[in-house]
Amino acid sequence: MTTNTAKTVMVLGAGRGQVGLYKAIRNLGHRSVAASIAGEYPGFQYADEIAIVDISDPEAVLAAAKEQHADAVVTSCMDTAMQSLGRVVDTLGLPGPSEASSRLCFDKRALKETLSDHDVPSARYRVIGSPSELVGIADEFGLPLVLKLSHSQGSAGVFICETLCNACEKAEEILAEEGFCLVEEYLGGIEFGAQAIVSNGDVVFIQTHGDLMTGGANPKPYIHYYPFEHQDLVNEAVCLGRKAIAACGFDNCAVNIDYRGGAEGLCILELTGRAGANGLPELTGELLGVDYYELIVRIALGEAIGDIAPSRRKALASEMVYADGYRCNGYSPIRCIDPNIRSTILFASARTEDAGQCIGQIVAAGNALSDCTSALAAERERLIERLSSL
Numbered sequence: 398m399t400t401n402t403a404k405t406v407m408v409l410g411a412g413r414g415q416v417g418l419y420k421a422i423r424n425l426g427h428r429s430v431a432a433s434i435a436g437e438y439p440g441f442q443y444a445d446e447i448a449i450v451d452i453s454d455p456e457a458v459l460a461a462a463k464e465q466h467a468d469a470v471v472t473s474c475m476d477t478a479m480q481s482l483g484r485v486v487d488t489l490g491l492p493g494p495s496e497a498s499s500r501l502c503f504d505k506r507a508l509k510e511t512l513s514d515h516d517v518p519s520a521r522y523r524v525i526g527s528p529s530e531l532v533g534i535a536d537e538f539g540l541p542l543v544l545k546l547s548h549s550q551g552s553a554g555v556f557i558c559e560t561l562c563n564a565c566e567k568a569e570e571i572l573a574e575e576g577f578c579l580v581e582e583y584l585g586g587i588e589f590g591a592q593a594i595v596s597n598g599d600v601v602f603i604q605t606h607g608d609l610m611t612g613g614a615n616p617k618p619y620i621h622y623y624p625f626e627h628q629d630l631v632n633e634a635v636c637l638g639r640k641a642i643a644a645c646g647f648d649n650c651a652v653n654i655d656y657r658g659g660a661e662g663l664c665i666l667e668l669t670g671r672a673g674a675n676g677l678p679e680l681t682g683e684l685l686g687v688d689y690y691e692l693i694v695r696i697a698l699g700e701a702i703g704d705i706a707p708s709r710r711k712a713l714a715s716e717m718v719y720a721d722g723y724r725c726n727g728y729s730p731i732r733c734i735d736p737n738i739r740s741t742i743l744f745a746s747a748r749t750e751d752a753g754q755c756i757g758q759i760v761a762a763g764n765a766l767s768d769c770t771s772a773l774a775a776e777r778e779r780l781i782e783r784l785s786s787l
Contacts, residue, residue: 412438418473419440428446432462470697473690474673483495519664525568531565543556543558543581546574546575552618556615588608589605589627591656601704605634609622626766652668672693714766715759741758
């Protein structure tokens with residue numbers, strides 16, 4: 398129920414990663430507008446109004462924001478709408494990351510150039526226009542090589558190529574799509590991340606978390622967890638994260654950071670001016686004892702949020718659950734039986750022939766990470782059993 402002082406918050410995107418924003422806006426007593434292309438998206442069920450618009454089109458989103466008299470604009474868990482968000486922020490004078498900063502979230506080449514210009518440690522890279530250039534780069538960087546689509550988000554469009562032949566094949570595909578290919582040195586060591594909040598130029602919260610990755614040429618995180626066990630890296634990671642945030646100019650937003658730490662030292666892989674995906678907002682909210690989505694909305698409305706610090710000292714973990722044969726455009730919270738399960742959400746809505754779909758998300762707590770992974774495993778089986786009713 399909105400109040401007389403309710404404001405209008407436009408949410409860019411209506412997928413499962415934005416549902417928490419709609420619920421937070423309602424809990425805060427404000428009016429939400431779902432900006433999205435047409436489709437069967439779960440966010441539409443939670444929004445007060447719907448604006449059908451391509452969220453990757455900055456001018457179209459700006460026009461919709463003006464029409465809706467938006468007092469704030471937010472997104473989470475994806476970069477598709479970031480440049481549009483920045484355009485609205487700049488034009489309407491709203492709190493949030495600028496368009497120049499937001500562009501870095503969906504342009505890996507521009508991000509690499511920005512980090513390099515500000516002496517933020519990152520993997521060495523080259524931009525190529527022909528697969529033949531990979532021969533010299535392989536001699537310089539060694540194998541494997543990391544090839545990236547520049548205009549992609551998160552782990553999508555990132556490929557680890559073990560052989561020169563494989564790298565050339567992948568480069569051909571990327572060149573056909575973008576006209577150039579971003580090539581990075583492969584860094585060994587530990588990959589991990591951090592979630593941060595920036596408000597009025599201050600990084601008021603930054604917390605490292607561990608990541609468990611899938612294998613293969615295109616690895617993705619499937620479990621995130623707190624606390625990050627490599628305490629020797631934490632202080633350096635926090636300092637480096639602050640430096641990277643300042644370099645990118647992110648302000649009045651959540652920030653998701655990916656790191657790699659090893660013999661070569663600690664480096665920033667990527668960062669983006671929105672909350673991380675794959676259960677990280679829910680996981681971080683459990684850590685802080687607050688609704689993380691509400692923090693994002695309040696910052697976008699220009700509210701002061703005060704001090705933020707972890708309230709939980711034990712372990713937390715989130716897992717994305719995958720299965721074949723389901724359409725996943727739903728969002729159904731499941732009542733938890735195990736007290737160590739903090740939340741379970743089912744995304745699967747019907748049976749199809751689709752393969753490798755993310756059918757749900759689980760957040761667990763425990764005294765140690767092993768307690769969390771045990772609870773996740775049991776809840777995963779329960780969630781998969783529930784699919785039989787679809």
